[in-house]
Amino acid sequence: MVDAHQTFVIVGGGLAGAKAAETLRSEGFTGRVILICDERDHPYERPPLSKGYLLGKEERDSVFIHEPAWYAKAQIELHLGQPAVHLDPVAKTVRLGDGALIVYDKLLLATGAEPRRLDIPGTGLAGVHHLRRLAHAERLRGVLASLGRENGQLVIAGGGWIGLEVAAAARTYGAEVTIIETAPTPLYGVLGPELGGLFTELHREHGVRFHFGARLTEIVGQDGMVLAVRTDDGEEHPAHDVLAAIGAAPRTALAEQAGLDLVDREGSSGGGIAVDSGLRTSDPYIYAAGDVAAADHPLLDTRLRVEHWANALNGGPAAARAMLGQAVSYDRVPYFFSDQYDVGMEYSGYAPPGSYAQVVCRGDVAKREFVAFWLAPDGRLLAGMNVNVWDVTETIQGLIRSGRPIDPAALADPEVPLDSLLP
Numbered sequence: 001m002v003d004a005h006q007t008f009v010i011v012g013g014g015l016a017g018a019k020a021a022e023t024l025r026s027e028g029f030t031g032r033v034i035l036i037c038d039e040r041d042h043p044y045e046r047p048p049l050s051k052g053y054l055l056g057k058e059e060r061d062s063v064f065i066h067e068p069a070w071y072a073k074a075q076i077e078l079h080l081g082q083p084a085v086h087l088d089p090v091a092k093t094v095r096l097g098d099g100a101l102i103v104y105d106k107l108l109l110a111t112g113a114e115p116r117r118l119d120i121p122g123t124g125l126a127g128v129h130h131l132r133r134l135a136h137a138e139r140l141r142g143v144l145a146s147l148g149r150e151n152g153q154l155v156i157a158g159g160g161w162i163g164l165e166v167a168a169a170a171r172t173y174g175a176e177v178t179i180i181e182t183a184p185t186p187l188y189g190v191l192g193p194e195l196g197g198l199f200t201e202l203h204r205e206h207g208v209r210f211h212f213g214a215r216l217t218e219i220v221g222q223d224g225m226v227l228a229v230r231t232d233d234g235e236e237h238p239a240h241d242v243l244a245a246i247g248a249a250p251r252t253a254l255a256e257q258a259g260l261d262l263v264d265r266e267g268s269s270g271g272g273i274a275v276d277s278g279l280r281t282s283d284p285y286i287y288a289a290g291d292v293a294a295a296d297h298p299l300l301d302t303r304l305r306v307e308h309w310a311n312a313l314n315g316g317p318a319a320a321r322a323m324l325g326q327a328v329s330y331d332r333v334p335y336f337f338s339d340q341y342d343v344g345m346e347y348s349g350y351a352p353p354g355s356y357a358q359v360v361c362r363g364d365v366a367k368r369e370f371v372a373f374w375l376a377p378d379g380r381l382l383a384g385m386n387v388n389v390w391d392v393t394e395t396i397q398g399l400i401r402s403g404r405p406i407d408p409a410a411l412a413d414p415e416v417p418l419d420s421l422l423p
């Protein structure tokens with residue numbers, strides 16, 4: 001049992017950090033819990049920032065993970081608007097931006113990720129945006145509304161989830177949208193060409209223009225305002241605003257400064273703090289969870305950094321249990337969801353291009369009501385995506401977990417209940 005006089009410190013007040021704090025208390029930890037976050041807002045959920053909140057359909061209050069009063073009730077000491085600027089793993093201290101020194105017994109790094117920046121001329125112009133924080137979403141909401149009123153042009157660099165969701169929101173506001181993407185389809189790195197094309201069609205139907213196989217080289221401006229963007233194939237697109245949605249980089253600065261093991265940024269996980277399957281870093285008193293953690297995945301037998309909501313939701317609590325000395329083997333099947341226009345989807349598993357031998361679908365792909373399955377060369381299910389089909393995630397994850405070859409014909413046949421394929 002953990003000593004009640006201990007102090008557990010959490011750096012990062014996103015979903016992983018807030019859920020870790022909640023779990024420490026629900027598991028009966030009575031020591032001090034200190035949550036440090038450089039944002040001034042109480043911990044909040046990010047998915048609405050590119051969906052309902054961006055569209056003005058959800059209230060600001062709805063994005064917060066807990067009511068502000070909950071933290072005091074749960075005796076979580078909050079340091080908001082304060083970055084942790086130095087970590088000394090020998091003295092077991094964290095120094096905050098205001099100079100305060102906090103001593104910990106155990107520490108959780110839940111510092112998340114930050115938007116990658118375009119490294120080209122013109123990124124300092126007023127009309128260049130990123131989307132990670134509430135304040136970004138509030139600003140972008142105003143921008144989209146005014147582009148919509150004036151038939152303005154939004155150029156989005158990157159056809160990933162955030163780029164596509166913002167494109168859908170922008171079209172809903174009535175803005176003109178062009179997506180510039182280096183790959184041949186949106187979401188190429190996650191879905192591959194077979195299913196990436198589905199999202200091209202969806203967005204084209206809603207009036208989005210794509211420019212594939214190209215990279216932005218310059219944002220052209222005048223008097224501080226964006227006028228156009230240029231690409232490496234010599235094209236120019238008019239633009240009033242630009243959203244850089246080219247991925248996120250894990251916030252590892254503190255871990256790096258403290259000498260913790262990190263994962264190579266050029267590798268498939270895109271960097272991150274290296275943790276074992278119990279979410280422990282190379283320092284036995286420091287853990288990491290959420291977007292920043294690159295964890296040994298016991299089920300997938302690889303090191304994986306998952307930048308998705310469910311991983312923060314479940315990884316934060318798993319790290320909290322590990323901090324309390326419980327045996328933890330974090331082996332959740334990676335999962336994420338997205339909503340664009342009237343299409344909702346969920347994806348479970350991990351099947352980057354090159355890892356799978358075939359994709360089979362059950363249902364009506366043309367009507368966008370189907371489930372897609374990515375199969376390994378030996379017939380195992382690597383991943384499944386349900387599009388406007390619901391309540392199948394548990395079964396898909398069970399099939400992935402089984403690790404057994406599955407008959408592709410049975411997967412594709414809607415007459416064969418999916419459950420019947422479970423071992």
Ligand SMILES: Cc1cc2nc3c(=O)[nH]c(=O)nc-3n(C[C@H](O)[C@H](O)[C@H](O)COP(=O)(O)OP(=O)(O)OC[C@H]3O[C@@H](n4cnc5c(N)ncnc54)[C@H](O)[C@@H]3O)c2cc1C
Nearest residue numbers: 012014015016038046047084112290291307308309312336
């Ligand atoms: C716009 C948007 C839409 C998304 N939509 C979806 C979706 O539809 N589905 C899905 O599965 N996932 C989605 N995600 C991803 C999901 O939100 C993230 O995976 C999740 O937020 C990760 O949580 P986290 O707690 O690990 O990190 P974060 O949410 O990034 O929180 C980390 C916090 O730590 C703070 N911090 C960092 N360094 C320090 C420091 N040194 N000192 C103090 N504080 C620090 C940061 O400012 C931040 O507040 C979306 C993300 C974004 C940005």
